[in-house]
Amino acid sequence: MANTIRIDLSSDTATRPSEGMRAAMAAAEVGDEQRFEDPSVNALCQRIAALLGKEAAVLLPSGIMCNLVAILTHCRPGDEIILAENAHIVGSEGGGASALAGVQLACIPTKDGTFSADDVAARIRSARGRVPRSRLVSMEQTTNRGGGAVWPLDVIADVAETAKASGLSVHMDGARLVNAAVAADIPAEKFAAHFDSVWLDLSKGLGCPIGGVLCGTRAFIEDAWVWKHRLGGAMRQAGVIAAAGLYALDHNMARLSEDHANAQLLAEHLQIMPGITLLSPSIQTNLVFFDVSGTGLSAEALAERLLARGIRIGAAGPHHMRAVTHLDVSRDDVIEAAEVVKAVIAAQA
Numbered sequence: 001m002a003n004t005i006r007i008d009l010s011s012d013t014a015t016r017p018s019e020g021m022r023a024a025m026a027a028a029e030v031g032d033e034q035r036f037e038d039p040s041v042n043a044l045c046q047r048i049a050a051l052l053g054k055e056a057a058v059l060l061p062s063g064i065m066c067n068l069v070a071i072l073t074h075c076r077p078g079d080e081i082i083l084a085e086n087a088h089i090v091g092s093e094g095g096g097a098s099a100l101a102g103v104q105l106a107c108i109p110t111k112d113g114t115f116s117a118d119d120v121a122a123r124i125r126s127a128r129g130r131v132p133r134s135r136l137v138s139m140e141q142t143t144n145r146g147g148g149a150v151w152p153l154d155v156i157a158d159v160a161e162t163a164k165a166s167g168l169s170v171h172m173d174g175a176r177l178v179n180a181a182v183a184a185d186i187p188a189e190k191f192a193a194h195f196d197s198v199w200l201d202l203s204k205g206l207g208c209p210i211g212g213v214l215c216g217t218r219a220f221i222e223d224a225w226v227w228k229h230r231l232g233g234a235m236r237q238a239g240v241i242a243a244a245g246l247y248a249l250d251h252n253m254a255r256l257s258e259d260h261a262n263a264q265l266l267a268e269h270l271q272i273m274p275g276i277t278l279l280s281p282s283i284q285t286n287l288v289f290f291d292v293s294g295t296g297l298s299a300e301a302l303a304e305r306l307l308a309r310g311i312r313i314g315a316a317g318p319h320h321m322r323a324v325t326h327l328d329v330s331r332d333d334v335i336e337a338a339e340v341v342k343a344v345i346a347a348q349a
């Protein structure tokens with residue numbers, strides 16, 4: 001039943017650890033991370049805290065747990081978070097923010113996943129007895145459902161300033177922050193400077209099998225550790241995971257520009273195919289969203305036919321698809337995938 005997938009463009013989580021990464025993991029020095037005795041975990045946390053210009057960091061098993069731990073640390077039940085309506089926290093985390101942190105979400109309508117300081121100001125509630133407390137603003141860098149857009153630094157600064165002026169904290173879902181840094185040629189630290197908490201994913205563009213690292217002040221990370229324990233995210237010899245992260249920082253960060261060029265190339269091929277419309281005006285990073293209504297096939301049906309030919313591209317709605325480039329997809333793979341899409345559409349027409 002399982003198809004052989006030759007080219008997996010469904011997500012940048014599809015990467016397998018490379019030979020070099022596996023060797024680094026196998027050779028990792030380890031200890032008990034809960035006792036702060038794992039040298040590899042300690043080194044990774046120090047390195048990412050420094051990369052993002054923060055005092056401290058904590059390794060967590062996933063990006064979703066980074067968001068959840070940050071929300072639990074910033075907020076109390078009944079508090080409100082202001083964020084994009086298409087944010088990962090809203091639509092792709094099992095409702096964890098409400099189920100586990102008891103917060104409610106004030107969602108901002110947005111196409112590309114960004115919003116303005118005015119959008120935020122309009123949703124900050126004035127403190128009165130029966131009014132929920134506006135507590136946190138969350139931004140995704142890059143925006144996932146927004147098409148991989150990079151938040152401009154000045155917009156981030158404006159939003160953060162507006163939030164902080166009313167006593168709110170500011171959180172970055174930095175699942176693809178390193179993509180943004182490479183695409184904009186702006187150090188990750190400069191983006192992160194405006195945020196009280198920020199994390200980056202090891203298992204997306206960086207090509208690791210597992211993990212995310214959440215950063216903030218020393219006091220914030222101490223509180224975050226309590227939630228890490230409560231959620232069962234405290235590990236033991238997690239150095240094998242951290243070693244992959246350290247390897248990725250050395251080998252897989254600068255090359256992200258190749259993924260962006262490949263996404264651009266894929267978009268150029270797709271946009272001239274009959275029946276296909278790109279959903280973002282420009283491809284800034286590694287995500288390509290496109291509408292397939294004009295092909296006469298639903299996204300689901302097109303995805304199935306591609307899969308039968310060894311190409312995986314995910315449906316992102318009835319007529320929308322999302323293709324994601326990453327470490328395990330070469331330029332030739334992208335060209336081949338585009339040819340298969342073209343052939344499948346032509347066979348339908």
Ligand SMILES: *Cc1c(COP(=O)(O)O)cnc(C)c1O
Binds near residue numbers: 140144173201204211
């Ligand atoms: C993937 C992703 C997450 C969750 O990360 P996992 O490591 O898969 O748990 C959170 N936010 C955004 C924007 C993402 O793309």
